[in-house]
Amino acid sequence: MANLSFTLTDYGPVYVTAPEVKIPEEEVRRQAKRWLELNACKDGEEPKLTDKWVDEHVEEVKSVDELLVHVRFNMYKNNREVQKLADQDVICKELATRLVEELPEDLVEMAKFNARMRFEEMCRRSGMQVEDFCRQRGQTPEQVYADVDYRAIESLKEDSALQAYADKRNYTLTPEDYYAVIPGDSIEDKAYKRRQIELDGRMPGLEDYAIKTKALNEVMDNAMIRRSEEFDYERYGDISKNVMDAYSQSPENFISL
Numbered sequence: 001m002a003n004l005s006f007t008l009t010d011y012g013p014v015y016v017t018a019p020e021v022k023i024p025e026e027e028v029r030r031q032a033k034r035w036l037e038l039n040a041c042k043d044g045e046e047p048k049l050t051d052k053w054v055d056e057h058v059e060e061v062k063s064v065d066e067l068l069v070h071v072r073f074n075m076y077k078n079n080r081e082v083q084k085l086a087d088q089d090v091i092c093k094e095l096a097t098r099l100v101e102e103l104p105e106d107l108v109e110m111a112k113f114n115a116r117m118r119f120e121e122m123c124r125r126s127g128m129q130v131e132d133f134c135r136q137r138g139q140t141p142e143q144v145y146a147d148v149d150y151r152a153i154e155s156l157k158e159d160s161a162l163q164a165y166a167d168k169r170n171y172t173l174t175p176e177d178y179y180a181v182i183p184g185d186s187i188e189d190k191a192y193k194r195r196q197i198e199l200d201g202r203m204p205g206l207e208d209y210a211i212k213t214k215a216l217n218e219v220m221d222n223a224m225i226r227r228s229e230e231f232d233y234e235r236y237g238d239i240s241k242n243v244m245d246a247y248s249q250s251p252e253n254f255i256s257l
Contacts, residue, residue: 004107006164008098014223015233018090021083023075032064032071087236088216091223096157099164103156115152116145159212166215177210 029049036047040057047053051063061067123133134144171177182197184190197206221237 004104004163005101005167006160007100008095008161008164008168009100010098011165011168013235014091014094014219015225016090016094016223017226017229018087020227021079021086023072023079028068028072028075031075032067035067035071087225088220091220091225091236092158092161092216093154095165095219096154096161099157099161103153103160108153108156111152111156112149115148115155119144119148162212162215162219165219166211169215169218171211171214173207173210173214177214178206181206181210181213 033047033049036049036054036057040054041047047057049064049067054064054067055062058067061070120130123130126133130141130144134141137144139147178194179187179190182190182193184193194206197203221235223236224233225236225239226233
């Protein structure tokens with residue numbers, strides 16, 4: 001059995017440069033025009049992205065630029081989860097570079113095997129053969145499987161790094177930690193599902209997931225991040241709720257889309 005105990009060279013904050021996930025400006029303008037169609041146009045009327053048309057048809061705003069601020073705000077607000085996942089990917093990759101131990105060969109081979117099985121199952125569920133997927137990508141099966149293997153190994157490194165971090169912190173799990181990772185519409189629903197997990201003998205897996213999630217949240221909050229090399233690092237936990245430039249521009253009574 002491979003040694004599954006891992007350590008890191010450093011348990012301090014991770015420093016990364018993680019670009020902002022940009023929404024194409026043409027998509028912002030398209031959504032603005034769509035909003036005008038739904039909220040400002042009379043039957044059969046065509047909206048126009050001109051200051052004069054907006055001023056005459058929308059009470060809350062007076063210009064195209066002002067309308068775009070509102071639309072951009074809402075689009076980036078809805079884009080927060082995409083941004084968070086992109087940031088998480090960069091932060092976890094950097095944390096994984098701190099792993100001291102080499103990954104056990106048997107663990108690596110098992111991860112690659114499972115990843116290939118999931119990939120092939122995904123193809124089957126999509127009604128295609130692996131060869132069909134490769135043709136769509138313009139790649140050979142060897143290239144596709146090499147990418148699947150690479151992603152599996154990277155994921156294993158990141159998972160092992162989070163385990164090392166959690167071991168160092170020696171977390172004690174609370175009911176809230178479990179509820180944070182169990183899906184459900186209410187505490188009662190989550191509690192019921194936890195009891196079912198206990199009865200099914202799946203608690204060790206849930207505990208492992210909850211501990212690594214707790215480690216991930218701490219690593220993310222304490223990470224020092226910047227959007228480009230032109231800016232200073234800031235603590236991620238302090239800025240994660242304000243990833244869009246439009247936030248500071250938008251008045252409190254912004255248009256609800």
